[in-house]
Amino acid sequence: MPADAFPVMGSDARVYLVGGPPQLLARARTRIEELERLWSRFLPASEVSQLNGSAGGNPRRVSPETFELIQRGIQAWRMTRGLFDPTILGDVLRAGYTATFDKLRTGACRSGDSSLTRGMGDIELDTHSRTVRLPRGVGFDPGGIGKGLAADLVVEELLAAGAEGACVNLGGDVRAAGTPPEESWAVAIEHPSRPAPAAVAQLRDGAVATSSRLHRRWETSRGSAHHLIDPRRGAPSDTKLWTATAIAAKGWQAEAFAKAAFLAGSSGLTVLEQLGVAVLLIDDDGDVLTNRLVSQFIDRPAERSALTEVTA
Amino acid sequence: MSPPPRASQPSDLPRRRPPTVGRPGPRRRHPAARARWAAAVVSGVAFSGLVAVMATNPVAGAAAITASHTSSSNATSTNSTQSTSSVSATPSSSSSSSAVTSSHAS
Numbered sequence A: 001m002p003a004d005a006f007p008v009m010g011s012d013a014r015v016y017l018v019g020g021p022p023q024l025l026a027r028a029r030t031r032i033e034e035l036e037r038l039w040s041r042f043l044p045a046s047e048v049s050q051l052n053g054s055a056g057g058n059p060r061r062v063s064p065e066t067f068e069l070i071q072r073g074i075q076a077w078r079m080t081r082g083l084f085d086p087t088i089l090g091d092v093l094r095a096g097y098t099a100t101f102d103k104l105r106t107g108a109c110r111s112g113d114s115s116l117t118r119g120m121g122d123i124e125l126d127t128h129s130r131t132v133r134l135p136r137g138v139g140f141d142p143g144g145i146g147k148g149l150a151a152d153l154v155v156e157e158l159l160a161a162g163a164e165g166a167c168v169n170l171g172g173d174v175r176a177a178g179t180p181p182e183e184s185w186a187v188a189i190e191h192p193s194r195p196a197p198a199a200v201a202q203l204r205d206g207a208v209a210t211s212s213r214l215h216r217r218w219e220t221s222r223g224s225a226h227h228l229i230d231p232r233r234g235a236p237s238d239t240k241l242w243t244a245t246a247i248a249a250k251g252w253q254a255e256a257f258a259k260a261a262f263l264a265g266s267s268g269l270t271v272l273e274q275l276g277v278a279v280l281l282i283d284d285d286g287d288v289l290t291n292r293l294v295s296q297f298i299d300r301p302a303e304r305s306a307l308t309e310v311t312a
Numbered sequence B: 001m002s003p004p005p006r007a008s009q010p011s012d013l014p015r016r017r018p019p020t021v022g023r024p025g026p027r028r029r030h031p032a033a034r035a036r037w038a039a040a041v042v043s044g045v046a047f048s049g050l051v052a053v054m055a056t057n058p059v060a061g062a063a064a065i066t067a068s069h070t071s072s073s074n075a076t077s078t079n080s081t082q083s084t085s086s087v088s089a090t091p092s093s094s095s096s097s098s099a100v101t102s103s104h105a106s
Helices: A024-039 A047-053 A064-079 A089-094 A101-105 A143-160 A251-275 A292-297 A301-305 B031-045 B050-056 B062-071
Strands: A003-008 A011-018 A124-126 A131-133 A165-170 A173-178 A185-189 A199-212 A217-220 A223-226 A241-248 A278-283 A288-290 B101-103
Touching: A003 A024, A011 A024, A011 A143, A024 A047, A024 A064, A024 A143, A024 A165, A047 A064, A064 A124, A064 A131, A064 A143, A064 A251, A143 A165, A143 A173, A143 A199, A143 A251, A165 B101, A173 A185, A173 A251, A173 B101, A199 A251, A199 A292, A199 B101, A241 A251, A241 A292, A251 A278, A251 A288, A278 A292, A288 A292
Parallel strands: A185 B101
Antiparallel strands: A003 A011, A011 A165, A124 A131, A165 A173, A173 A199, A185 A199, A199 A241, A217 A223, A241 A278, A278 A288
16 A cells, blocks of 8 residues: 655654555645644744734634634534633643744753633634634644644545545544555554554544643653643643543544543543544553443454443 | 563653563452443543533633634534534444554654
């Protein structure tokens, strides 16, 4: 199966193709890099940086992709009742995530001052003029939803360009659709402390995303911090989980639901099940908890027996 | 001989447990006990869990959501009550023997 791997968006990208002209792989890479240039908050010229810089000013016309990014962010915020909130940028900066993670890891940036506040409910969008206006003092952090949406866009564009099947994995945010390479699109859900995956999800069409507090950690003067900010606390979540994985229709949904599930803890399993989202949690004992929807994606009995299904 | 740790593995990652031989260690719960524990956790907190937390959350509560409908009413044709089918992935009726890729923390 033709595949490509490259670093982008502060993560590793993987693109897999079934059928279609082979040059589609190069096209996918170019497209993902283009989306990074539009959305990265670490690039001053990106549309998101420009949007954040104009917060409180006049509405700003943006590209269709960036308009959709903001739309999806609002949808995700509503669907999760605010647990997923891309306007936590001020909290992210105050927690110390002020530079690309490579720089944070080397200790190059430790400053964490910001006067930004949250304000998802006051973002103004106009579909006719394709303009966005952020409230004064509000910053938008594309974070994970940008990766999930990018995976969605690229997979859909690859299929439209002639691929029979496509899968894009952006830093663990996986979207797959169309004809799979074998019987299904099999996506392993990694277990942080075991060599074997916690489960392998067998998809025909869908997305898998994982949120974790074990990676993207850094040291501050107040101790270690991680990037999963709880909007209720305005600080990194203190939930007793290692990871939360969501299986949903689209990449942006899986990303938002994975983050909400992580922040909600085990109480989120049944709530997300009612929405139709399969969720797998790994707690800090390494135990794997799922809602009932996960089993429909797990084919192997041995994997199923390792899961603890949680019912209301 | 066990393989060396991966270079990219952060030092603060939890250590892999040694393979369990014989009886499980004291921290391990029996699968049935784990299921009961998990169900008890959920049943005990479900009503005060996600929905209630969100509903009473001053940051993301009803007022904020109402405001969003006003100020970003042009934002999107969808709303918070999306149908179940729109967020559910489609499982495969057959399965592959090996994973194409993996979802992991990044």
